Amino acid sequence: MAEPAKKDAKKGREPKNQVHQEAILVETIRKEMAEQKLFTNYSVNPFKKSEALTPKPNVYPDEGSGQDSSFIDIIHRANLEPEKKYREPQTTSQEIGWFHEPLLKIDRTDKRLNFPMTRSEISAYAEEYFRFQPKKYDKSLRQPGEGTKSK
Template sequence: MAEGGTKDAKKGREPKNQVHQEAILVETIRKEMANQKLFTNYSVNPFKKSEALTPKPNVYPDEGAGEDSSFIDIIHRANLEPEKKYREPQTTSQEIGWFHEPLLKSNRADPRLNFPMIRSEISAYAEEYFKFKPKKYDKSLRQPGEEPKAK
């Protein structure tokens, strides 16, 4: 039978050394502490729609407290259209309609780009015909070539 060794010995690896494991843990913690920043600048998220916060009922409001102009600017910027906030589209969905101004200015006198509706005798007749056309299907009317229904 095989000797009663550890799992690592069976797989051909050396057993874990507790001193090395502690050294790895200390190095990991040291790297995390070096890259960790303490965030102390807290404010309301301007991109989230929220209700106005009322003060506590047992605290009198400060008379000298004014509005924070930088926060108000952030709120106004968050409520702008994407074209005014960014120079180019941020997503592929924004690409459609991003440049919405026409390439050519509209000129009604230019016959190459302007096709106004022309009213002739036939179009005037058709307009009058559709004004008096019955809205619902009238059973008394029949299609051409259709036999009248017997009562």
């Protein structure tokens, strides 16, 4: 028994006092018991997707037919998109694409902001030209033996 006390004395520490250790343990347990609360409000996690809740096997369906509308509302709200749930983005990652509606309504008659594709005689000729030309990179249009190298 004297050997552990000698080891602690060599290191510059006081030997462990069993009474003090028990007092620390009692104080720790007392603080934990004061903060401990009994939780009795149980419900299904609305953020976990579940297809259906099965009824109890010993209860007939007509006995417990009352549905909890608040729980159903919570489930529907949890399945909404973030833009419909919250007014502002909750994280910085949600900021990108949060406001996806265009700032200006598109007016096709306004010539300042609308530049439709126009077709002139030259573009019509080029379109017809490229329609009839085979693509050089298309392997299906090559003749047999055309693309192979012989040694």
